[in-house]
Amino acid sequence: MSNEAALHGHHEVGTTHDVHHDEHHVHHHKETFISKYVFSMDHKTIAKQFLISGMVWAFLGGMMSVLFRLQLGYPDQTFPFLEDILGRWAKGGRISAENYYALVTMHGTVLVFFVLTGGLSGTFANFLIPLQCGARDMASPFLNMLSYWFFFLASVVMISSLFVQTGPFSGGWTAYPPLSALGGASPGSKVGMDLWITAMALFVVSSLLGGLNYISTVLNLRTKGMSMTRLPLTIWALFFTAVLGVLSFPVLLSGFILLLFDRNGGTSFYLSDIFIQGTGPGTGVLPNEGGSAILFQHLFWFLGHPEVYIILLPAMGMASEILSVNSRKPIFGYMAMVGSLFAITILAFLVWAHHMFVTGLNPFLGSVFVLLTLLIAVPSAIKVFNWLTTLWKANIKFTPGMMFALGFVSLFISGGLTGIWLGNSTLDLHLHDTYFVIAHFHIVMGVSAFFGMFAGIYHWYPKMFGRYLNNTMAYIHFWVTLAGAYLIFWPMHYEGLAGMPRRYFDYTNWESFKQFAELNRFISTVAMIVFAVQLLFVFNFFYSIWKGRKVTTLNPWGATTLEWTTPLRPGHGNWPGEIPEVHRWAYDYGKDGREFIPQTEPISADESKHH
Amino acid sequence: MATSAIFLLAILGLGFLITFQIAKASEYVSVLKGEKKSFEQSNRVNAFLMVVFLVLGLIGVWWCNELFYKKTLLVQPSASDHGEKIDMMLWITIAITGFVFFLTQILLFWFAYKYQYKDTKKAFYYPHNNKLEVLWTTVPAIFLCVLVGFGLYYWFQITGEAPENSMKVEVTGQQFSWTFRYPGKDETFGKKYFKDINADNQLGLKWEDPATKDDIVVNQTMYAVKGRPIKLIIGSKDVIHDVGLPHFRLKMDAVPGTPTTMWFTPLYTTEEMKQKTGNPDFEYEIACDQMCGNNHYTMRGVIKVVSQADFILWRAQQKSAYSLAFPPAEAPKQVVPDTSAKASATTAIPVVKAKP
Numbered sequence: 013m014s015n016e017a018a019l020h021g022h023h024e025v026g027t028t029h030d031v032h033h034d035e036h037h038v039h040h041h042k043e044t045f046i047s048k049y050v051f052s053m054d055h056k057t058i059a060k061q062f063l064i065s066g067m068v069w070a071f072l073g074g075m076m077s078v079l080f081r082l083q084l085g086y087p088d089q090t091f092p093f094l095e096d097i098l099g100r101w102a103k104g105g106r107i108s109a110e111n112y113y114a115l116v117t118m119h120g121t122v123l124v125f126f127v128l129t130g131g132l133s134g135t136f137a138n139f140l141i142p143l144q145c146g147a148r149d150m151a152s153p154f155l156n157m158l159s160y161w162f163f164f165l166a167s168v169v170m171i172s173s174l175f176v177q178t179g180p181f182s183g184g185w186t187a188y189p190p191l192s193a194l195g196g197a198s199p200g201s202k203v204g205m206d207l208w209i210t211a212m213a214l215f216v217v218s219s220l221l222g223g224l225n226y227i228s229t230v231l232n233l234r235t236k237g238m239s240m241t242r243l244p245l246t247i248w249a250l251f252f253t254a255v256l257g258v259l260s261f262p263v264l265l266s267g268f269i270l271l272l273f274d275r276n277g278g279t280s281f282y283l284s285d286i287f288i289q290g291t292g293p294g295t296g297v298l299p300n301e302g303g304s305a306i307l308f309q310h311l312f313w314f315l316g317h318p319e320v321y322i323i324l325l326p327a328m329g330m331a332s333e334i335l336s337v338n339s340r341k342p343i344f345g346y347m348a349m350v351g352s353l354f355a356i357t358i359l360a361f362l363v364w365a366h367h368m369f370v371t372g373l374n375p376f377l378g379s380v381f382v383l384l385t386l387l388i389a390v391p392s393a394i395k396v397f398n399w400l401t402t403l404w405k406a407n408i409k410f411t412p413g414m415m416f417a418l419g420f421v422s423l424f425i426s427g428g429l430t431g432i433w434l435g436n437s438t439l440d441l442h443l444h445d446t447y448f449v450i451a452h453f454h455i456v457m458g459v460s461a462f463f464g465m466f467a468g469i470y471h472w473y474p475k476m477f478g479r480y481l482n483n484t485m486a487y488i489h490f491w492v493t494l495a496g497a498y499l500i501f502w503p504m505h506y507e508g509l510a511g512m513p514r515r516y517f518d519y520t521n522w523e524s525f526k527q528f529a530e531l532n533r534f535i536s537t538v539a540m541i542v543f544a545v546q547l548l549f550v551f552n553f554f555y556s557i558w559k560g561r562k563v564t565t566l567n568p569w570g571a572t573t574l575e576w577t578t579p580l581r582p583g584h585g586n587w588p589g590e591i592p593e594v595h596r597w598a599y600d601y602g603k604d605g606r607e608f609i610p611q612t613e614p615i616s617a618d619e620s621k622h623h
Numbered sequence: 624m625a626t627s628a629i630f631l632l633a634i635l636g637l638g639f640l641i642t643f644q645i646a647k648a649s650e651y652v653s654v655l656k657g658e659k660k661s662f663e664q665s666n667r668v669n670a671f672l673m674v675v676f677l678v679l680g681l682i683g684v685w686w687c688n689e690l691f692y693k694k695t696l697l698v699q700p701s702a703s704d705h706g707e708k709i710d711m712m713l714w715i716t717i718a719i720t721g722f723v724f725f726l727t728q729i730l731l732f733w734f735a736y737k738y739q740y741k742d743t744k745k746a747f748y749y750p751h752n753n754k755l756e757v758l759w760t761t762v763p764a765i766f767l768c769v770l771v772g773f774g775l776y777y778w779f780q781i782t783g784e785a786p787e788n789s790m791k792v793e794v795t796g797q798q799f800s801w802t803f804r805y806p807g808k809d810e811t812f813g814k815k816y817f818k819d820i821n822a823d824n825q826l827g828l829k830w831e832d833p834a835t836k837d838d839i840v841v842n843q844t845m846y847a848v849k850g851r852p853i854k855l856i857i858g859s860k861d862v863i864h865d866v867g868l869p870h871f872r873l874k875m876d877a878v879p880g881t882p883t884t885m886w887f888t889p890l891y892t893t894e895e896m897k898q899k900t901g902n903p904d905f906e907y908e909i910a911c912d913q914m915c916g917n918n919h920y921t922m923r924g925v926i927k928v929v930s931q932a933d934f935i936l937w938r939a940q941q942k943s944a945y946s947l948a949f950p951p952a953e954a955p956k957q958v959v960p961d962t963s964a965k966a967s968a969t970t971a972i973p974v975v976k977a978k979p
Contacts, residue, residue: 093628110917184914190879191862191916197798198916284880285817287827287860289798297818305863305878339738340746348756370865371876372857372883375782379775386767386774393763394756396727401755403734405747409662410669410739418673418735425727429720432767436774438712438781441705442872445865445912483653483665484646491672498680506691511869513912516920524869524908527694544635548642561650602746 043584051161053153054584058160059139060476063469065160065167066131067550073122074543076115083107085536087518087529109517113182114200116515118174120185121208125215126170128323128461130163133219133257136326136468137226137250139476143575144244146235146592148585151228155221162218166211173207181208184515186316189282189308193274196294205275209268216265219257226254235574237594241350242611244573244598245343248350249329252357253322260318260361267311274303282308306371313364321360323457325353327464328395328424331417333598334471335399337571338414339406340607342599345398352391359388369437370444378437385435392428396421407602411569412486413471419494420463426498427456430505445515448508451501459497466490469553474568478581479560485552489545496542500535507531572610573598663740670739677732681725696869699900702907702928703887706872708777715773719766781873785886789852792845795826796857796864796877798916801909801924802826803845807837807943812856820860823948830945840944844925845909847889848934854886864922867912870896874912889928896928 052058079098082091083106090105101111138156142149150156173180182200183191187208195202230251234243243251270281283300336343343349365373365381399421408414430452433439443449466489473481512525519525519532567576574594578586592612600609604620653661692698701707793804793812802825806812813835819827828835847853857866859877866885867874875885897905909924929937 091628109920113914113917113919182917188863188914191914194862197862200917285858285860286879287797287817287820289861297820301880304881306881340740342748342750344749345751345756348751370874372878372881375779378782379778382774382778383771386771389767390760390764394760397759398756400727400730400734401749403731403738405749406734406738407740407744407746408670408735408738410666415669418731421731422728425724425731429724432720432770433713433716436712436716436770438709438774438777439716441781441874442709442713442869444874445867482646482650484649485642487665487669488642488646491676494676498683502684503687503691506687506695509695509697511696511867511872511910513867513910515914518920521921522908522910522923523902523904523906524910531691544638548639551639551643552646599750602748604748605745 051157053149053157055138055142055150055153055156056476056582056584056586058156059135061160062131062134062138062163063476065164066127066135067553069122069126069131069167070546071550073119073127074546076119076122078540078543079107080112080115080119081536081539083112083517085533087520110179110182110199112517113184113515114174114180114204117182117184117200118170118180121170121181121212123458124185124319124323125212126163126167128457128465129219129257129319130215132323132326132461132465133226133250133253134160134163134222135465136246136330136472137222137254139472140246140575141226141229141250142233143475143578143582143586144247144573144598145230145233146238146574146594147229147233148587148591150225151233152225156225159218159221159225162214162221166214166218169207169214170211173204173211176203176207178202178204180204186309186312187271188312189271189274189305190286193271193282194286194288194294194298195275196288196290196292206272209272209275212268213265216261219261223254223257223261226250227258230254235591235594238574238611241347242594242597244329245332245346245349245353246326246329248353249325249332252353253325256318256322256325256357256360260315260322263311264315267308267315270311271308274300279303306368306373309368309371310364313367314361316367317364318360320453320457321356323461324424324464325356327420327461327467328353330464330468330471331420332399333573334413334417334467335402335421336599336601337471337569338409338411338417339402340409340570340601341402341406342601342603343398344401344404345394346597346599348394349398352394355391356388359384359391363388363435366435366437366440369440382435382437386432388435389428389432392424396425396428409569411470412481412483412490413467413569415487415490416463416467416470419490420460420467422494423455423460423463423497426502427452427454427460431456442511443508445513446508447504447512447514450514451504451508454504455497455501459493459501463493466493466549471569472575473553473556474563475575475578475582477557477560478563479556480563480568481552481556481560485548489549489552492545493542496538496545499538500542503531503535567610570608572596572600572608574611577610577612663742666740670736673732674736677729677736680728680732696872699870699896700891701870701872702891702896703868703871703873703889705781705887706870707890708780709872712773712777716770719770781887785854785884786852789854789886790848791854791856792847793856793858794845794866794877795860796866796911796915796922797860798862799911799918799922801843801845801866801922803841804944805839805841805938805941806834807839809834809837813838817860826860826944828944830948836945837943838945839938839941840947841941843923844927846934846937847926847928848931849889849892849895849928851931852886852888854884857883857885862915863913864911864915865913867910868907868926869910870907876913889926892928892930893926 092105094102095105178199180200181204183198191197192201192205230247273279274281274283280300280303282305283303286298286300288295332343332349363381363385366385369378434443434449434452470481470486507528512528563580574592577592579588594611595614596611598611603609701710791806795802804826811834813832814829815827816829817827826840857875857877859879861879864877865874866877871887873885873887875883893907897903907926907928909926911919911922
């Protein structure tokens with residue numbers, strides 16, 4: 013009933029403002045293909061650009077993991093067809109150690125930055141902030157457009173590094189010098205590394221342009237009545253994400269610039285006491301003295317740790333929103349949820365050295381970081397128990413978005429708890445840089461952030477494209493991915509408990525680690541199946557853009573938030589008439605016996621007070 | 624192989640096609656049946672699958688443990704005193720996080736099943752409860768204090784000063800091997816300088832320093848004594864490496880330009896561990912744990928833990944690095960000034976090359 017009312021109401025508004033016969037185009041400028049789909053300044057189009065670029069990157073990054081898992085699962089076999097497809101990357105049908113490390117490095121870089129930062133924040137901050145705050149667009153649509161095109165440029169440079177003769181950078185996504193600084197130490201550290209740094213610098217520019225926009229939009233462009241405490245949790249999460257990015261990415265950039273000087277300018281910020289074995293340029297005794305290799309790690313992890321939360325917070329925000337909508341219940345403890353997001357944001361800046369417990373860090377300093385790191389478990393615990401209480405006595409609709417949100421919570425618990433192991437320096441001595449770490453961070457920020465992203469895609473797809481994704485494919489996607497993720501990463505904890513180091517090309521010559529050959533083969537097989545099912549999702553995504561079931565109601569999930577008050581296919585400017593006014597918080601589900609009450613509905617006199 | 628690859632791709636494509644057809648068909652069926660009815664049906668199925676996933680997942684956790692627990696280090700005794708503390712910490716952490724894991728996962732999937740959508744039901748409007756929120760702020764905080772307390776208690780013991788009587792060994796990592804230096808009878812390491820590294824002097828030792836004369840340098844295999852604390856002074860010649868000692872449960876980075884240290888007491892000899900693990904090929908392996916280049920995975924070293932008597936025997940057999948670089952018979956010859964520039968670059972006597 014309320015849907016029709018809203019629809020009707022907007023038609024009226026549209027006709028009273030009869031400036032344009034097409035209600036999708038409020039603005040007067042004429043749109044060409046270029047301005048509408050390429051150099052668009054519409055936040056919704058930019059969001060889709062980020063999403064599709066992110067999906068291309070996710071495909072490439074995932075494909076890389078399949079290739080290196082092939083080596084880990086079948087270290088003694090050759091696959092001649094790989095040479096037909098990949099050429100010099102798989103000479104003789106086998107990924108060489110050099111290419112293996114290039115793949116591992118690129119997989120990390122691509123997934124962390126280009127997919128789960130650019131693809132995730134870029135998509136949902138752009139799409140949801142104006143729609144859920146009630147704004148016509150971002151504070152600066154032009155900078156927003158630049159943000160995407162810097163991301164695009166960064167992508168082009170990063171991809172080009174795959175094709176240089178000495179190969180792409182292959183020293184791990186954390187790019188620790190001296191390995192990343194010295195071409196003599198590894199071929200991947202030659203021109204491939206310069207391209208890698210350039211791409212990352214462009215990426216940081218993109219991220220800053222986007223982040224500043226998100227922050228100023230949330231702070232300044234909320235519609236009438238939309239106080240900060242009435243914002244949906246998605247917006248809070250995306251806001252804190254942007255704050256984290258704006259404060260920490262510049263530090264990373266400064267670290268990279270110093271690295272660039274060390275590489276090409278003869279400086280010694282990170283270099284000291286180095287003798288490189290071998291012949292040719294860049295080997296022998298190097299003149300550098302007095303630098304500290306550990307300095308880079310401080311600069312890197314000062315971003316690197318907040319980066320984990322840059323990836324995770326949007327997923328948390330979207331999961332909170334989607335869990336509440338489909339539970340038909342308000343999110344439990346809204347203020348505690350905002351408070352814990354805030355606490356995580358602050359603590360994210362104070363824990364970076366827990367990545368460095370075994371670098372020779374002063375043990376006292378280490379102990380401070382243990383305390384601060386384990387403190388993060390408190391806001392995380394609040395969030396988990398609040399999600400569980402949101403489900404308690406709910407009336408749950410298992411939409412694909414809801415399923416992925418539930419999967420997110422499960423994975424966040426599993427991966428979060430092992431963080432308590434690794435954040436404890438005593439255990440880190442044993443587990444650092446083993447498969448335990450791989451299992452931990454893939455579950456807690458890799459797969460779970462992907463689940464948040466999938467939840468968001470399934471939930472907001474009707475708003476993005478005016479059609480639904482196919483549900484059957486969605487359910488297959490969900491169950492195979494959830495089961496597969498656990499099958500891949502759960503046993504890795506045991507490999508870690510055997511001390512099996514990460515980033516090894518081959519374990520067969522190690523007496524201590526070779527007992528896992530069979531398990532590695534199993535993990536590789538599951539990884540390939542899970543990757544194939546992601547292709548099913550990609551197919552569903554593109555097929556449904558044109559052929560999916562059409563959305564016929566304005567508010568298909570019965571949600572309270574503002575994005576569902578826009579027309580089915582909103583044009584640039586989002587609302588054809590005036591922007592609706594907000595009268596309540598975003599979570600009035602099941603209140604006073606009503607299914608849901610949109611934020612735009614004024615509070616009536618006989619309504620009960622909620623908090 | 625190429626045909627099998629094509630075959631595989633064909634199967635994959637066929638699988639996609641079938642899935643797609645089923646997915647499309649189910650969409651048409653739902654239109655025919657009515658959206659509400661098909662929603663209710665799929666909701667019931669997915670709610671049921673939630674509880675199935677929970678049960679299978681719990682069985683899977685148990686099964687995985689059955690299969691792989693015996694392949695971890697937890698079935699072996701820790702080979703160092705520090706490792707015993709780390710294992711203790713591990714069990715405390717497993718107990719606490721394990722309890723939370725089962726509690727929350729069971730609640731999550733059980734709630735999902737139990738509170739599935741029913742037409743007749745209304746969700747309970749329950750926006751917040753301060754008492755509950757205080758409860759799950761303070762209880763986790765208390766448990767974390769326990770973990771931090773134990774963790775730091777062990778941490779300071781492990782990272783504290785090494786005992787006075789500990790044996791000192793200098794460990795140097797390089798792409799892609801390990802070099803070890805023992806201080807010799809004088810218990811003092813001679814000076815070294817990285818610019819003096821060359822083919823005959825792999826650590827850049829300062830030959831004119833008297834303390835250098837009896838230093839012993841060996842590659843790949845290091846000897847330690849059972850029951851005697853050993854202090855490693857760790858460095859690197861090129862990039863960052865890491866001395867990873869899985870059986871001792873320890874690791875420490877090797878950073879060029881910044882020496883680091885680590886100490887522990889080996890509890891069992893290599894021979895004893897061969898019996899304890901039932902593996903005749905057992906070795907205490909040193910695994911490089913920090914990405915160091917394309918042959919990172921081959922950077923293997925070995926620690927032989929032996930009795931004090933065996934160690935003395937072994938050390939007596941070693942020649943000092945100085946005597947290896949300047950065999951006693953040849954040494955006097957080299958004092959004669961060499962006319963060949965090339966020869967003097969490689970074999971010049973240390974006094975000539977030394978920096979002030």
